[in-house]
Amino acid sequence: MLKSIALPVALLGVFATANADEGQWQPYQLAQLSSELKRIGITIPAEKLADLSKHPMSAIVSLGGCSASFVSGDGLVVTNHHCAYGAIQRNSTPDKNYIVNGFLAKTRDAELPGGPNTLVYVTEKVENVTDRVLKGLSPTMSGRERNEEVQNRIKVLTAECETDKAYRCSVPSFHRGLEYYRIRQLMIRDVRLVYAPADMIGNFGGDVDNFEWPRQTGDYSFLRAYVGKDGRPADPSPDNVPYKSKDFLVLSAEGLKNGDPILLAGYPGRTSRYKLPSEIRFARDANFPVRVAEMQADLAVIAAATKGNAAHDVRYASVVKGINNVLKKTQGLLDGFARKDIAAIKDVQDAEFRAWFSKPGNQKDVSPTLLADLDAAIAADMALSEQEFALSVAANSDLLKTARTVYRLALEAPKPDAKRETGYQERDLSFIKARLTRLEQSYVGSVDEARFGAGLQRYQKLAAKMHPQGLDALLPAPDAIGALYKQSELGETAKRLAWIGKDAAAFAKSDDAFIKLAVKLHDVTMALENRRKEIDGNLERIIPQYMSAVIAWKKSQGKPVYADANSTLRVTFGTVAPYSPRDGVVKGPFTTVEGIVEKHTAADPFNAPKPLLDAVKEKRFGVFKDPVLNTVPVNFLSSADTTGGNSGSAVMNKRGELVGLNFDSTYESVTKDWYFDSDITRAIHVDIRYMLWVMKEVDHADNLLKEMTIKYPRK
Known part of the structure; x- marks a missing residue:
């Protein structure tokens, strides 16, 4: 152990x-x-x-x-x-x-x-691999370069662990990039x-x-x-x-x-106990309210589109249950923020730490501009997350998600497996097939069409700053999407699965309306992804430095702390x-x-x-x-x-x-x-x-x- x-x-x-x-x-x-x-x-x-x-x-x-x-x-x-x-x-x-x-x-x-999505994972081994992930990273790397290098190292660690295909391995970070553990799990399928x-x-x-x-x-x-x-x-x-x-x-x-x-x-799953006051205010005042409104609107569309049809109602039962659960939790967070000013509580803690940090001798092995750099990186993270949310509203269609997935898979396939983007390696193919197959039980064309059209209308009403650059001109008009569904075969399971393994040239020649839309949207979505890598890389460089200062602050208290x-x-x-x-x-x-x-x-x-x-x-x-x-x-x-x-x-x-x-x-x-x-x-x-x-x-x-x-x- x-x-x-x-x-x-x-x-x-x-x-x-x-x-x-x-x-x-x-x-x-x-x-x-x-x-x-x-x-x-x-x-x-x-x-x-x-x-x-x-x-x-x-x-x-x-x-x-x-x-x-x-x-x-x-x-x-x-x-x-x-x-x-x-x-x-x-x-x-x-x-x-x-x-x-x-x-x-x-x-x-x-x-x-x-079904293919129902799996049991038995954790058998956990080991600290922080040095192998972080040691020797150049401080002059851009955020994106650092992020990609870290991901490449994680892929190597994962591949070493998965030589026996009975196992699924992962290398999650703890404390937002301070530590990494490799976890090996027996995957029963x-x-x-x-x-x-x-x-x-x-x-x-x-x-x-x-x-x-x-x-x-x-x-x-x-x-x-x-x-x-x-x-x-x-x-x-x-x-x-x-x-x-x-x-x-x-x-x-x-x-x-x-x-x-x-x-x-x-x-x-995920907690956010260690967010800064600015991140809490962003969630409370901007991010959560629009997400609640989006989920409420999507549920209303599904309800209207499935009303009176028992078969459609069964197909979307699991989807609706999942959205409802997230909705009530998110609304509960907003209500909780209203009852207790958590941001103000964090303000006090923030001030105490910064006062300690400003004293001589408390800034060892960290950048003198650490706190300013941290604030700037978090501000960039929040701005990008608004645009990522807007894209999710505009692309609220299972057929479009399918087309984007199989097209990205075609673009990654020619690369050596270790160089492919995480989520599109050989180890991920069975999960992609499972997701595409699962639509047999949770997709109806008329319901998906209603959700996509309504999502496009809601996207148009979002603040202009939330719209990713170049996206608006590529999206279909809400009242024109009916033609897309008539000109696509992705609603059929066999036709969906047939796209797995095809090369990029086949996508470029395709007349399938959703395949064509996915190809058209790719450059815009890649621009967002590359911005995400840059921001995440910067956060992962700054936060571990910040952590070393916080550890020194708390060391004298002798209190164990969890991630x-x-x-x-x-x-x-x-x-x-x-x-x-x-x-x-x-x-x-x-x-x-x-x-x-x-x-x-x-x-x-x-x-x-x-x-x-x-x-x-x-x-x-x-x-x-x-x-x-x-x-x-x-x-x-x-x-x-x-x-x-x-x-x-x-x-x-x-x-x-x-x-x-x-x-x-x-x-x-x-x-x-x-x-x-x-x-x-x-x-x-x-x-x-x-x-x-x-x-x-x-x-x-x-x-x-x-x-x-x-x-x-x-x-």
Whole structure:
């Protein structure tokens, strides 16, 4: 395992300490937090938690956007219902609507293909490769030159790691370019849908209750990982066998009570804890408002275009769910910024650091113009991001995205693989094919046409400074795009896939309207990409210098500090805890099945299934009844530090047994991505007792209950 190293302090912002429950910790850091883990009552040795080859970390996996964990030795994986939503939707039709009715495979043969986008990643090795990425970089390089050199080194490191094609490797940066770690993951690509409750359970409350508390949502589902008969990852095949997971979590039906400690492990997506005050004000005043308006408008177009057509509605169900989730979170951030002036809090921290930095002896090994250079680079970053957003509005079409992807692939293909742009190398072909194939289940020509036309109209209304140079003259008029769809064959899967492997000359000769548009737009989009490389390269040069100064400032405090979330394996800890969102209001940490009965209206999204309602009314609670609540708990709150990507994360008790699944946060907590307020920040989890109770009393998933190892309370 990794040796303990000095913990860097991330970019200016909330300098996290190990008190309270803030911190998304890399596993190797946990050994340094041993006393804090013991203080809250965790009995697993911190050194064991830091070892990816030992229980329980060896059971934690990624789904490439969500988190999950093995719960049997036969590759059975538990995660959130919304994390398996793509697989559920992929297998649904108006006649066999597994979204509405749920799905349960009683035998292995009945398990359904998750599709090419459903993957399981098992992290096996993490190593610090900072020197190999950064050592010897010339200070005279332009930003773009530096960025490209760093990316070339990362490609070499990745290629070395992927000589065995069973593995997928990555080299993400931590603290915005201060450190780099190479991560090797076994990538299992035959993943099947095993069980998902009906939407009336898995999505009870729908978007109305999203990010709200109290919640009564059974946000869970099961997948299974399959491999070839030799035990190695293989393409989907009926000859494949269940993956023999090296480890799996024991489920505990003993439950938790208020104040109990919990561990949470998963793959949090992105946080922005260390943004400067200017970046917060840009998000609050400019970036987030236009993004909220854009998502609201796009959803309205989809709703109008799919209205009255059940097949179209099913096809866009996953798209709509994803947009709605991001929308509510972004709006929650805006509301949170309105409640608490986080920028002002950061102003105080910024002033304290700059006062320290200005004193003699505190500017070792950094440029004397460091702070001015940092401010200028961030200003350039914000300006470019506005134009990148505008391009996304103007190009809101799945067919145009497809055409741009396959054309770029054709331009990159003649280069040596190591020199191709990241995302277009040989290792990326299977992912590109999967995305293009996935459109079979999530594309309708008339809906895409409506979204594209409306997007072009919204683009025209954006401020002129947001329009990328040269783009306006190349875009079709909104009322003329119907002809593009009539003159394109990219709506057909076979025709889309046929463009993979064609050379640039074939694109230049094509009469396909979207191919022609992609070729026409390429130079403008490349100009934006090259500006992005220049800005990112400058930031990556400046911020590590800045970091060395911040580290010196904090060194005397002896406080361990974590990096912003970046989709890598992290562990957080906390306690089951209530909170007070406003004066005179205290919200308890548990909800119960009686709350489902109270909310039930017999209409979506509060339409609970009759077997569940009957079981509650008849008090068929069995061993899943909480002795304090005297009923079955549904969801519970903890003070754990989570964000997007933590969906499906294992919530474990002090012994490392599975007691819950993370799936959401309270609305008041949404700003934790930028600022962690321990008084009101709460994560929302499915109580494993509710999941097991539904499986037994409602869906009769006896085969899965027998397969898992479940620890029941003592009588």
